[in-house]
Amino acid sequence: NAGVTQTPKFQVLKTGQSMTLQCAQDMNHNSMYWYRQDPGMGLRLIYYSASEGTTDKGEVPNGYNVSRLNKREFSLRLESAAPSQTSVYFCAGDVGGGYGYTFGSGTRLTVV
Amino acid sequence: DQQVKQNSPSLSVQEGRISILNCDYTNSMFDYFLWYKKYPAEGPTFLISISSIKDKNEDGRFTVFLNKSAKHLSLHIVPSQPGDSAVYFCAAKTSGTYKYIFGTGTRLKVLA
Numbered sequence: 001n002a003g004v005t006q007t008p009k010f011q012v013l014k015t016g017q018s019m020t021l022q023c024a025q026d027m028n029h030n031s032m033y034w035y036r037q038d039p040g041m042g043l044r045l046i047y048y049s050a051s052e053g054t055t056d057k058g059e060v061p062n063g064y065n066v067s068r069l070n071k072r073e074f075s076l077r078l079e080s081a082a083p084s085q086t087s088v089y090f091c092a093g094d095v096g097g098g099y100g101y102t103f104g105s106g107t108r109l110t111v112v
Numbered sequence: 113d114q115q116v117k118q119n120s121p122s123l124s125v126q127e128g129r130i131s132i133l134n135c136d137y138t139n140s141m142f143d144y145f146l147w148y149k150k151y152p153a154e155g156p157t158f159l160i161s162i163s164s165i166k167d168k169n170e171d172g173r174f175t176v177f178l179n180k181s182a183k184h185l186s187l188h189i190v191p192s193q194p195g196d197s198a199v200y201f202c203a204a205k206t207s208g209t210y211k212y213i214f215g216t217g218t219r220l221k222v223l224a
Contacts, residue, residue, distance in 0.1 A: 004155070031210050040121070042216035043156070043201060050210045058211065090155055098163070100146045100203065100212065103155030 003027060006091050006104035013081040013111045021076040021089055021107050029093030032074040033058075033101065034066060036087040043090065049074055081111045115139045116204050118215035126223050131189040133218050135202035138183065142204040146212065147176060147187050150199045159200075160187070192222045 007022045025032065034046040035058075045058030049068040063085060065077045078085060088108050092101035117136045125131045133147075143164035148156035162169040162176045162185065169176050175188045189196055199219045203212040 033211075035214075040216060042116075042118075043203075043214035045211055045213075048210055056210075092155075094210070095158070098144070098161050100148070100158045100161065101156075103157070105153070105155050 004091055004093050004102050004104040006089075006107050008107060009105070010108050011110070013078075013109065015082060015111060017081050018077070018079050019081065020078075021091075021109075023074045023076070023091030023104060024072050025074075025091075025093040025102070026072065027093055027095070027102060028071070029095070029102070030071070031094035032068065033092045033094070034064075034074070034076045035090045035092065036060065037090060037106075038087050046076065046089075081109075083111045085109065086111045114216070115142075116202060116213045116215040118200075118202060118218050120218050121216070122219040122221070124221045124223060125192045127194055128191045131187075131192045131196065131220055131222065133187040133189075133200050133202075133220065135185045135187075135215050136183060137185075137204050139204070139206070139213075140183065141206045142213075143207050144205050145176070145178060145185050146203045147174075148201045148203065148214075149196075150201065150217070156201055189220075192220075194222050194224050196220060197222045 004025045033048040035043040047066040049055045052071045091104045146161045147159040150156040178185045199217045202215045205212045
């Protein structure tokens with residue numbers, strides 16, 4: 001029972017490169033989320049998917065796209081990476097029942 | 113516009129004493145609140161929750177208090193243990209919505 005799995009754990013990109021952060025859950029969550037964590041900024045919501053086939057913007061969506069491929073998978077894509085996107089990215093699924101989210105262990109991304 | 117604020121970036125407490133972490137919010141529509149704990153290189157994990165119909169919720173050494181009129185919640189840890197050293201995030205949402213809004217976090221250090 002892996003919960004929420006993110007890949008890769010670490011990534012260094014050059015400015016302008018593209019990449020996709022992968023997230024998969026085996027907990028049958030309907031809702032899934034992508035957050036970024038920056039020093040002094042807490043966790044900020046990038047995009048979320050309330051259910052399979054739907055996606056919506058969060059607080060900081062610019063520069064990102066997402067795909068909810070199926071119920072298990074929710075990917076985050078950076079089309080043209082910028083140094084401002086250097087951050088730790090967390091994927092999460094909604095546990096329901098008032099217990100909030102189950103988070104993955106994060107992807108540390110550095111854009112140089 | 114930070115809707116959920118944790119004004120103390122860090123807190124140090126002696127082992128065995130009480131730790132009090134504070135969180136303020138501005139949106140009066142928030143009616144469900146969570147606390148998460150985060151260790152380095154891991155995703156946040158759920159700690160305790162409270163809904164607006166209550167003013168207190170306890171789970172072992174952890175108690176969350178909610179003061180709706182002041183738009184303030186606090187997390188009490190008694191007694192504090194070195195293993196409690198982590199970053200603590202509060203989060204809030206409105207019923208019927210999918211998104212939790214997170215605070216900026218407070219780093220707790222429990223000194224042995």
